[in-house]
Amino acid sequence: MMTTVKKAIITAVCAALCVVLPTAFHAVPNAGSIFLPMHIPVLLAGLICGWSYGLICGLIGPLLSTLFTGMPPMAYLPSMLIELAVYGAATGLLMSLVHTREIYTDLYISLIGGMLIGRIVAGLSRALIFAGGSYSMAAWATSYFATALPGIVIQLVLLPSIVFALERARLIPMRYPQ
Numbered sequence: 484m485m486t487t488v489k490k491a492i493i494t495a496v497c498a499a500l501c502v503v504l505p506t507a508f509h510a511v512p513n514a515g516s517i518f519l520p521m522h523i524p525v526l527l528a529g530l531i532c533g534w535s536y537g538l539i540c541g542l543i544g545p546l547l548s549t550l551f552t553g554m555p556p557m558a559y560l561p562s563m564l565i566e567l568a569v570y571g572a573a574t575g576l577l578m579s580l581v582h583t584r585e586i587y588t589d590l591y592i593s594l595i596g597g598m599l600i601g602r603i604v605a606g607l608s609r610a611l612i613f614a615g616g617s618y619s620m621a622a623w624a625t626s627y628f629a630t631a632l633p634g635i636v637i638q639l640v641l642l643p644s645i646v647f648a649l650e651r652a653r654l655i656p657m658r659y660p661q
Contacts, residue, residue, distance in 0.1 A: 485656060490532040493655075494540050497524035501544025502551050509554060516626065519634030521545060525567045526638060529574030529597060530590065530646050531655055537571025562613045566605035573597040586650070586658050590643040598635065602627040 485493075504520035514520070525544055529537025545563045548554055555563050574597030581592045606627060610618040628635070649655045 485532070490536050493532055494528050494536040497528040497540045498544045498547060500524035501540070502548045505548060505554055506552055515554065516630050517633050518637060519631055521548065521563075521567065522570060522634065523638060523641065525571045526574050526594060526597065526642055527645060529571040529576075530578055530593060530642060531649070532575065533579060534572045534575030537573075537575035538568050539571070541567035541569070541571035562605065562609055565608045566601055569604045570597055570601035573600040584659060586647060587643055589658065590646055591639070594639065594642055598638065 501521045501524050504523060505515055508514040508518050508520040511517075521544060525537060525541045528540035542564055545555060545560060545567055549557065549560050574593050577593035577596045578589065581589050581596075583589055583592070602623075606618070606623040609623070646655070650657050
């Protein structure tokens with residue numbers, strides 16, 4: 484079991500990464516929507532610290548990034564706050580509910596489920612709130628799946644490996660102690 488202080492520290496590091504990673508990726512045109520660098524630390528906070536910390540990271544990370552770097556621009560910030568908060572919360576919630584006795588299975592179910600829930604809620608919020616009915620299924624599928632495919636692959640490869648490595652290094656508690 485991790486202490487509240489340790490969870491808060493990990494979440495703060497992940498929120499800081501929400502500022503640093505996009506800055507590194509934005510040397511490439513349109514890199515944010517292709518590689519999804521801000522999603523990585525938010526999903527990681529949810530996987531490691533739980534739903535409430537993932538939610539907080541999903542709210543604080545993009546806000547700090549906008550304040551310090553201007554990315555995302557203010558016009559996109561509200562929809563990104565919803566999207567990333569849902570990613571962090573859903574991934575953390577699923578991680579608390581899924582117990583297959585296999586760490587990688589738990590991680591992949593929680594990660595894929597959280598990513599799908601986040602994309603559905605983000606699409607709905609864009610269609611109903613931010614785009615005023617001018618948002619189509621084709622636009623949703625293109626922006627959240629086709630364009631984002633490299634970022635999705637990076638998340639699916641990188642995040643379970645990071646969590647597993649942190650467990651093996653005993654930096655976070657083992658989910659299933661030997």
